[in-house]
Amino acid sequence: MTKKRFLPRLSSNLLLLIIPAILIAITAISLVTFNYSRNIIIDSLDEQMELQLSSTVNQIDKILIKERALAESVARSVGNMYEDFEEEDFERLLIDSTELYPETVGMGIWFAPNTYKNMAQFAPYAMVNENGKVIASKDYTEGDFDIHTSEWYIVGTEGDGGWTNSYLDTVSSIPMVTISVPMYREDSSILGTVTVDVDISAVKEMIAETELDFDAQAFVIDTAGIYLAAEDESKIMTMNFNEDSNKDLSNKITDILTSRENGYDNYTSDGKDYRLYYNYVPQTDWLMGINVPVANINASLNGLIQIFSIVAIVALLIVSMLIYLYSKKLGDTAMHSSLLANDISEGILYSNPLTEKDLNKNDELGEIARSLQSMQENLKKTITEIALHSQDVVSVGKRLTSTADDSATSANEIAIAIENIAGGATSQAIDTQSATENVENINHFVDENFEILIELLRSTNNIENTKDEGFEVLKELIELINLTTLINGQVNAAIEETYQKSKEIEEASRMVESISEQTNLLALNASIEAARAGEAGKGFAVVAQQIKKLAEQSKGFNEVIKKVIKELKETSTNSVEVMSETKLMLDQQGKIVEDTMSKFDNIAEAIVKNKEVVEKLQKSSNNIKDKNEELVGVVQNLSAIAEENSATTEEVAAIAQEQFRSSAEVSEASGNLSKIAVNLQEQVENFKLEKFEKE
Template structure:
């Protein structure tokens, strides 16, 4: 049951995350609450300040113009203005300075002396100068404009005599620099505060979670059926908070369950021991009844079988008497058949003797034919040799006639008659050669047939030899059969005598077997009643044994279930 908690589900992680979120949210809310206000107030204060500067120094200059009866020539001299306006501005804001333009828009004073005598570049001031020239009313006050990507504040004082304008200028970025610095410091403070909050959260969550972890371990031990005492629980019991109350409740549950488990274990042990005794007694009783039932069953089966066997024996004895009579009749028939078989065997023996004589004569004739075939084969060989010689002589004669023809041709007219004779000789030689070839072919076929005849004769001689052996074996077998038939006739005569004696004893055996059959039937009826009683007792003992087995299984199951608990 002890399962590791994932980090995202851990109470400690959640507490630390809560501290982080609360601290971060608080810091962000603080920054979001004071930063805009500070910016707004500082902007307003700075604008009022530069406006006051413009009003104050513009009023001073206006007073001097008034003293000069409206002549601003002396008042607007650069040296005189420099003595009055040098260093005027917001302390710490370098972009804040004062400059003065005349009624034509020419700068009569500027901290940067290089710009004195030049037309003013500020569009706001240019417009104000133009409005004054146009006779429009231009009020003194602060104006905001964008100059080359920078926001600037301009406090404008218009002379009562419209002889000059005094301008106090400042960059918004420098004016609000304290706010930016304060925001930066606030962010750093926020990060530090968040880190401190995280550390405090880790420590605080550890303090909170540690007893919860101990409590979880204690509960896991109980869930794994371990109800033994442990020092972890003792430390938790002394706590005065909810963890202590939970641990004390679990401890009460542990002690109560442990007591119940001990009691159940003791009772299950006693139950198992008693069930073993009952099971053993029931098994012995069942075994005894099984043996008794088997014995009674065997007796009943034996009695029934005996009754049936005696009844069957009676029937068999009666049947035996009938078969004895039939056997006597069949023995008489067998005697007749044996006599006939003896006569037939004698006839077969005589026929085999005649066959043996005929077979011997055939073998003699086959030997004569084989010798004649060999003689014919030898003669054919000699004829083949003579034909070969004739072929050689014919070829030589043909060659000689060819030579004679050539010589006759050379002799011309005188050799013509000789050439005719040579041609006839050549023709006769060719005919002789052809005849010799035909004779050789005939002799070859004759020799092949002769060889086949010799081979066939050898096979026939082998067949007749085997036939003679089979005839001898058959004759010996018929001699043995003849002897056995004679012995069978003698045995059947003895069987006939014994059968007649058996028929005389048959009546006494029938009476004895019938008495035994009546006794066996009475024994079978008694044993069947006894077997029924034993079967009923055995069924009761079997049921008791089954109940004992069931009780024993329940005891074992309870013992195994209790073994899970550790106390």
């Protein structure tokens, strides 16, 4: 009978397994989405801020560029025509130029000392008065203010000029900056400067009108660090950024001013993160920055996170409901299969809680149900057959035990007899092995003797080869001695001929010496005659003097020739003696070589005899080796037969022992088999094949 018991529902298990996984996936997706969205917003912010910075900086720079161009245009006009201008012309030029742009609040022409009509200070100036009208002023020309020491004059006379620091006009309280450019004469000498005063209130207005997201704040700082524009208007033209209460921002601006590069950077102040974008105005190197709180960037993502969370929760509820409904549908079949498996495990084989609906399903659970039912039927058949045959196994086990005991007794007697035979075979194998080793030692000695004979024959052949090489060397030596003797004779003849030639040269040298003495005497007589001739003989005296020098040089050369001839004769004499001695040595060498040839012939005969003896010994050794190898083969065959007999006997003994052990094991196994068969009968009785059996 099937016992019902409580089992956890499949739907509950699936929900407990899947819901945490879905929650983890939703959390991971939320984090990835948050970071991705944040990166997109930051990238968009970077592009927006860089574009806003670039646009505003370009607007500021455009104003400054046109004001500089105005100053340079007036400077060129004045430089070309100042000598033709009267004071009224300068004033008219300045008024017309000042009216061109709304940011222009004043212009001045500042001549160098004594350059215009020898005036120490001439500075026509035009400005916008409180009524917005441009008027001319002579205050700087007639006043006591020294324009040549002013900042704008010094800046304008250096290189291409430049911009002054920003300042607050004392009369109008308007923030200004002045561009000052040089004026040149036609010869490129400095004439003075032209200045344009620019109202930079427009910078403050541009910053105020700039629309920035995330509560960002923009500011502009001049090269001296003064705020030209800021969210807090009280800082404008009155505070240096180093005096700002936000020291973290001040330090970051200091780092930026040191690097002199455009870009953005992050910093932290009072535990809050900020992103600072910055760019420089090319004309004046003013720094424009936009400060964005990072917390405001993240706050813009809160709405997105809330929407995503709501969608995720709704999706989670829908998925959970679908999982519950599907798992409930699967749970009934799983429960029926579990009950059947539990009955089988308890030995109840007659009950079957599975329904037709369970068995007809085409999914995995249906397959499990059908498999369990098939396993139940097969198990019933198997248990029935085991019960029928277990009694036969008990009877056969008893008979097998009796037969195994008899076989063990016989095997033990056979093993004892074989051990005695194996002892004799082992002794014979040992003696045969000893004989084999002795024969192998003899064979080893024969091999060594054969190797020695081969080496001796090889040495004999080497000696014979060396003898042949010696014969060739002696032949070459004889040829060289004969050639040397021939050359020695030729050299001796050449030396004799040289000696004769040196005698002829010596005779010629005596003639040259005689001629030189006569020439010298003639030169002396010529000198005496030239002296007698007086003035007319001066030219002849010079010739006589040159002849005398030539004679002396000839005498000197002749002495050198005589010395060389003497040395040549001595060398020739020595060479003749050396050649004579060389000829005697060559003759002696020839005799020695002939004696050596005779000894080599004797050595050759001895080598031939030695070679014949070695070849005979080698043949004899070969015969001994062949006979010994035949003997080794016979002994080795005998040893192998003895070892094989011994091994076969040991194998037979081992087989007999193994048979004895096997018989004992069979006897023991048959006894165990009988016990197992009895135990199996008891276990089969635990299975209930019919419903009427006792539970």
